[in-house]
Amino acid sequence: MSRGESTELPLHVYNSLTRRKELFDLRLGTTVKFFVCGPTVYDYAHLGHARTYIAFDVIARYLNFLGYHVRYLMNITDVADRLIERATQSKKQPLELAREYEQAFLENMKALGITNVEGYHRASDYMPQITAQIRGLIDKGMAYQTETGVYFEVNKFPKFGQLSGLNHDELGLRRLELCSSKKNTEDFSLWRRHDAGLRWDSPWGEGRPGWHIEDTAISITNFGETYDLHGGASELIFPHHEAEIAQAEALTGKAPFVKFWLHTGLLTMKGRKMSKSLGNVIPIREALGQYTAEELRYFFSSFHYREQVNISDAGLRRARSGLGYIGKNFRVFQNSTPTLGKRSRALNMIQTAESKFRNCMNDDFDTPKALAVLTNLSENLSRLAKLGMDEPSKITAEQAFRRMSNVLGILS
Numbered sequence: 001m002s003r004g005e006s007t008e009l010p011l012h013v014y015n016s017l018t019r020r021k022e023l024f025d026l027r028l029g030t031t032v033k034f035f036v037c038g039p040t041v042y043d044y045a046h047l048g049h050a051r052t053y054i055a056f057d058v059i060a061r062y063l064n065f066l067g068y069h070v071r072y073l074m075n076i077t078d079v080a081d082r083l084i085e086r087a088t089q090s091k092k093q094p095l096e097l098a099r100e101y102e103q104a105f106l107e108n109m110k111a112l113g114i115t116n117v118e119g120y121h122r123a124s125d126y127m128p129q130i131t132a133q134i135r136g137l138i139d140k141g142m143a144y145q146t147e148t149g150v151y152f153e154v155n156k157f158p159k160f161g162q163l164s165g166l167n168h169d170e171l172g173l174r175r176l177e178l179c180s181s182k183k184n185t186e187d188f189s190l191w192r193r194h195d196a197g198l199r200w201d202s203p204w205g206e207g208r209p210g211w212h213i214e215d216t217a218i219s220i221t222n223f224g225e226t227y228d229l230h231g232g233a234s235e236l237i238f239p240h241h242e243a244e245i246a247q248a249e250a251l252t253g254k255a256p257f258v259k260f261w262l263h264t265g266l267l268t269m270k271g272r273k274m275s276k277s278l279g280n281v282i283p284i285r286e287a288l289g290q291y292t293a294e295e296l297r298y299f300f301s302s303f304h305y306r307e308q309v310n311i312s313d314a315g316l317r318r319a320r321s322g323l324g325y326i327g328k329n330f331r332v333f334q335n336s337t338p339t340l341g342k343r344s345r346a347l348n349m350i351q352t353a354e355s356k357f358r359n360c361m362n363d364d365f366d367t368p369k370a371l372a373v374l375t376n377l378s379e380n381l382s383r384l385a386k387l388g389m390d391e392p393s394k395i396t397a398e399q400a401f402r403r404m405s406n407v408l409g410i411l412s
């Protein structure tokens with residue numbers, strides 16, 4: 001086969017549910033329903049969040065690039081114990097505090113160039129749907145009420161553990177929520193009764209929903225009983241995503257609830273997980289005071305989304321110089337004066353590069369390799385521009401380069 005013809009492999013993605021790369025068999029041009037777990041808005045988002053949301057932004061951009069129409073939704077967890085504790089400490093109303101951090105989060109997303117999310121949905125806006133799902137689970141005998149709330153009975157859902165790979169004994173060792181009124185330690189709450197703080201009316205007394213049911217209420221309301229892609233940080237696999245599957249499939253009887261489960265690797269700093277509890281977080285807005293959004297995006301794209309990323313100033317400086325190098329080459333090309341003749345080489349080169357780029361991204365979104373293709377292309381374009389390139393070739397080359405760089409959200 002000559003260069004430029006379709007030697008490309010179709011898109012394969014690693015599915016956490018089956019633990020292997022699978023053909024992404026949705027027809028091109030169709031709508032991909034994509035849900036990603038959003039933040040609990042009780043503090044400023046940090047670089048761990050940036051790592052996850054940039055990775056899923058690139059995935060959404062690439063699906064658009066291939067010709068899918070992506071409906072990308074994210075939830076905002078504004079009903080959570082941590083939020084209520086924080087509000088009490090700062091003498092604010094929980095939802096007032098939640099709105100402040102939500103606003104800051106949305107500003108962070110915009111500043112990072114994360115523009116493909118169609119809607120951010122607050123859990124507090126879905127109380128009728130949440131209570132309807134809980135009622136449905138009780139009616140089906142999958143959940144039970146105690147004096148403290150409503151719990152999902154894990155034993156009644158034999159597939160529980162399929163996503164995390166935990167067996168029955170291991171599940172029993174994971175004491176999810178300490179509560180003496182539960183039938184089994186692995187049962188998780190759908191509703192907890194509270195007579196103070198943020199609370200809503202329900203048939204099971206005033207209280208608040210569990211975190212897991214908030215997300216199934218939002219996704220099923222918007223996407224229906226099953227959908228295509230669910231993303232999140234890998235630490236959410238258990239219990240959160242395991243519980244989401246159990247709730248949804250027990251309620252609807254349809255499986256799989258989600259066809260492809262995608263999970264991003266941890267972000268560490270000096271080898272330790274970046275987390276609030278360890279006190280080593282760098283807020284996104286602080287990082288953006290030192291590095292540009294494109295430098296951060298370049299840095300994260302230089303790792304595969306499933307890989308663990310260790311962040312350091314040295315790594316970020318390397319990203320800055322790598323991005324600067326591509327940008328410098330591209331400017332040499334852009335600023336060159338078109339000449340007559342000299343057509344085919346640039347076009348062949350562009351076609352080959354775009355085909356390589358697709359092959360990298362089609363292999364479970366291999367952004368480090370895609371970045372290398374883009375770097376190499378920038379070098380070749382700057383070299384060819386110096387030799388002379390006619391105007392139509394230059395325009396085609398520039399458009400192709402931008403199509404690719406736009407997937408990674410750099411040099412746009």
Ligand SMILES: [Zn+2]
Nearest residue numbers: 037038215240
């Ligand atoms: Zn979630």
